[in-house]
Amino acid sequence: MNLSLPKLPLALAAAATVIALTAAHAQAATPSWCGPKKTQLALLDGFGGNSWREITRASAAEEAAKCPSVTSFDYSNAQGNTAKAISDIKSMAARGVKALVVFGDSGPAILPALTSVYHAGDVVVPYRVNVGGKAGVNYTQFVGSSFENDGKNWGDWIKKNFPNGAKMLFLSGPAGNSQGEEELAGLKSVLGSNYTFLNPAPYDVTNWDPALTQQVLTSEISKHPDINVIISDFGPSLVGALPVFQKFHRSIPAIVTSDGNSLGCFWEQHHKSNPDFKLFTVATGNDNVRLAVQWAVAEATGGKVPDTNMFRAPVFENSVTGKPNPVECRSDLPGNIYLSAQMSANAQAKAINQ
Amino acid sequence: MVCATAVLFVVCFVFAPSSVATGALAGSLPFAAILAIVGLGQMLVVQQGGFDLSVAGGVSLAVVIATHLPAGHDSALLPAVVAAFVCTALAGACNGLMVGFLRLNAIVATIGTNALLYGAIFAISGGVPEATTNLLAAIATDSVFGLENTVWFALLILLLVLFVVKKTVIGRRFELIGANPLAARAMGLKVRRHQAMAYVFAQLLYCVAGILLAGITAQPTAYQGDSLLLPSVAVVVLAGTSLLGGRGYPVSTVIAALFLNQLSQFALAVGVPYSAQTIIQALALGFGIAVYSLRWPARPLQINKSKDPEERDELVAS
Numbered sequence: 287m288n289l290s291l292p293k294l295p296l297a298l299a300a301a302a303t304v305i306a307l308t309a310a311h312a313q314a315a316t317p318s319w320c321g322p323k324k325t326q327l328a329l330l331d332g333f334g335g336n337s338w339r340e341i342t343r344a345s346a347a348e349e350a351a352k353c354p355s356v357t358s359f360d361y362s363n364a365q366g367n368t369a370k371a372i373s374d375i376k377s378m379a380a381r382g383v384k385a386l387v388v389f390g391d392s393g394p395a396i397l398p399a400l401t402s403v404y405h406a407g408d409v410v411v412p413y414r415v416n417v418g419g420k421a422g423v424n425y426t427q428f429v430g431s432s433f434e435n436d437g438k439n440w441g442d443w444i445k446k447n448f449p450n451g452a453k454m455l456f457l458s459g460p461a462g463n464s465q466g467e468e469e470l471a472g473l474k475s476v477l478g479s480n481y482t483f484l485n486p487a488p489y490d491v492t493n494w495d496p497a498l499t500q501q502v503l504t505s506e507i508s509k510h511p512d513i514n515v516i517i518s519d520f521g522p523s524l525v526g527a528l529p530v531f532q533k534f535h536r537s538i539p540a541i542v543t544s545d546g547n548s549l550g551c552f553w554e555q556h557h558k559s560n561p562d563f564k565l566f567t568v569a570t571g572n573d574n575v576r577l578a579v580q581w582a583v584a585e586a587t588g589g590k591v592p593d594t595n596m597f598r599a600p601v602f603e604n605s606v607t608g609k610p611n612p613v614e615c616r617s618d619l620p621g622n623i624y625l626s627a628q629m630s631a632n633a634q635a636k637a638i639n640q
Numbered sequence: 641m642v643c644a645t646a647v648l649f650v651v652c653f654v655f656a657p658s659s660v661a662t663g664a665l666a667g668s669l670p671f672a673a674i675l676a677i678v679g680l681g682q683m684l685v686v687q688q689g690g691f692d693l694s695v696a697g698g699v700s701l702a703v704v705i706a707t708h709l710p711a712g713h714d715s716a717l718l719p720a721v722v723a724a725f726v727c728t729a730l731a732g733a734c735n736g737l738m739v740g741f742l743r744l745n746a747i748v749a750t751i752g753t754n755a756l757l758y759g760a761i762f763a764i765s766g767g768v769p770e771a772t773t774n775l776l777a778a779i780a781t782d783s784v785f786g787l788e789n790t791v792w793f794a795l796l797i798l799l800l801v802l803f804v805v806k807k808t809v810i811g812r813r814f815e816l817i818g819a820n821p822l823a824a825r826a827m828g829l830k831v832r833r834h835q836a837m838a839y840v841f842a843q844l845l846y847c848v849a850g851i852l853l854a855g856i857t858a859q860p861t862a863y864q865g866d867s868l869l870l871p872s873v874a875v876v877v878l879a880g881t882s883l884l885g886g887r888g889y890p891v892s893t894v895i896a897a898l899f900l901n902q903l904s905q906f907a908l909a910v911g912v913p914y915s916a917q918t919i920i921q922a923l924a925l926g927f928g929i930a931v932y933s934l935r936w937p938a939r940p941l942q943i944n945k946s947k948d949p950e951e952r953d954e955l956v957a958s
Contacts, residue, residue, distance in 0.1 A: 336861070337768045461914045491914040496857045497671065497864060504667030505908035509658035526858030534663035548771060548859055621771040621859060638768050
């Protein structure tokens with residue numbers, strides 16, 4: 287390119303403006319939780335064997351990438367093995383990673399490892415599963431998820447759509463899991479005595495396994511001719527089980543649960559032939575990890591810590607009012623992505639290698 | 641086993657009628673069918689005095705291959721099914737080689753193979769579930785004469801196993817080798833080859849079960865076979881097949897699968913807490929196994945009562 291003399295100052299001025307604007311944009315895009323100090327970040331998963339975890343991992347990486355002070359993002363998967371979870375925590379710290387976000391699937395068993403790494407000067411943020419201990423003593427901060435809030439949201443919807451009471455079935459994961467207990471507390475705080483649970487207390491055990499869910503649901507449908515609402519804390523595991531209603535020549539009842547693309551598409555295909563099939567979902571909570579990453583990065587880089595340490599899953603779909611969203615289905619993408627997550631649907635599909 | 645199952649159904653009819661309603665049976669029978677197929681595979685191995693702990697890996701691998709390779713496209717289902725059979729047959733051959741020819745302990749060898757299979761499952765799926773293709777769902781769940789195809793598959797496999805084991809030369813040799821390998825060797829039969837083949841055919845049956853399981857579960861997990869390991873052994877023992885090897889009871893194995901399935905449906909239908917459900921199942925299982933396994937002390941008592949040592953020796957000899 288051959289620039290003549292009068293044009294040169296103009297070109298230089300334009301280039302300077304572009305650089306200044308880009309720098310200003312970059313500064314504005316840097317979130318407040320991202321401080322100036324450089325750090326390495328790691329996400330330590332207790333169990334990584336499902337699409338939810340894969341998308342959560344990708345969400346954590348996406349969130350960390352917003353902060354230029356984070357120089358690397360590592361991941362480890364304990365594969366449900368407590369001993370490996372403990373060794374992952376210690377080895378990640380030994381490798382010089384300064385900020386650890388830990389999904390403590392093993393519960394309090396990993397607390398001693400977290401405490402020793404925290405006392406060695408690292409930033410430790412366990413999230414979603416309670417590991418015991420105290421913030422500032424055993425770890426930097428615990429970032430929880432309000433499952434009780436989910437229960438309340440579900441209860442409010444049920445109350446609105448079944449004002450005269452309802453017969454409900456509540457399905458959760460393994461026996462004794464605290465998530466189900468908290469959700470039940472949330473439900474009971476909203477619903478009165480004319481709302482009855484048909485399942486054995488506190489919930490039907492499904493292990494979040496689609497095959498077991500199918501067997502449990504078959505038994506419950508057969509036993510109870512009048513189920514108004516099914517409440518489940520893992521919506522996609524219902525998809526295989528709901529066709530059981532056809533075998534009994536009954537309409538699928540209202541479903542109150544967490545979102546999933548396969549569930550949304552199932553509703554689209556079947557709601558016309560099942561007059562009672564209404565759907566209400568809360569976000570499945572992949573973005574819980576973003577709050578945990580923000581806390582860890584803020585503490586490690588000297589940024590501003592978030593206002594809260596409790597993630598509240600927002601309401602996502604409501605087939606009755608269409609607010610905040612109507613039921614969503616992306617039939618061109620895999621069933622096991624979560625359209626409620628901040629991460630784009632296409633990026634999620636890529637994250638689960640499909 | 642037939643009597644126990646009949647009694648169970650009568651108990652269900654009286655105390656938990658919902659568990660024997662048409663819809664409930666239609667919903668739960670496919671799972672009994674899956675367990676029956678897996679149980680028949682385990683029976684072949686137990687007949688040779690072995691144990692196959694790679695059930696979970698075999699079933700899960702078939703599930704993962706049948707769902708991940710087609711990735712929702714019906715046209716890719718057939719190659720995926722072929723691939724599943726090839727992979728599980730290789731796993732069975734691996735077990736057979738280690739147990740039949742290298743004489744390794746069956747429990748140790750099959751645990752090792754199971755770990756290898758889980759490695760393959762992770763490599764294919766990354767542990768992430770994939771939705772079933774529509775074609776596979778239709779093959780597994782469409783009904784003929786009111787029964788889902790999965791149930792018909794189980795009955796077909798039962799007939800096949802029954803015919804091969806009880807009516808063919810190779811089947812009769814197979815049972816003889818299981819009952820007394822030393823005598824079979826003395827007769828010139830190829831003991832090791834038969835023992836090894838038991839593991840291959842067992843894995844092929846696990847593969848069928850896995851593919852059908854992928855069909856009846858819309859979005860199966862990558863570890864769908866895990867929950868089948870203990871029931872697979874339980875149905876074989878309940879059916880009366882000796883853990884030391886020998887005669888197998890295919891029909892009883894299938895009925896035992898029906899029994900176990902109905903038992904869990906009964907426990908669910910009664911509506912007791914989860915802890916009580918597992919206790920009911922354990923008690924019924926323990927009772928069932930005790931009926932077959934306990935050696936009632938009738939003859940030893942007669943011997944003890946006999947005062948004359950010569951008479952006692954005669955009794956022992958008889």
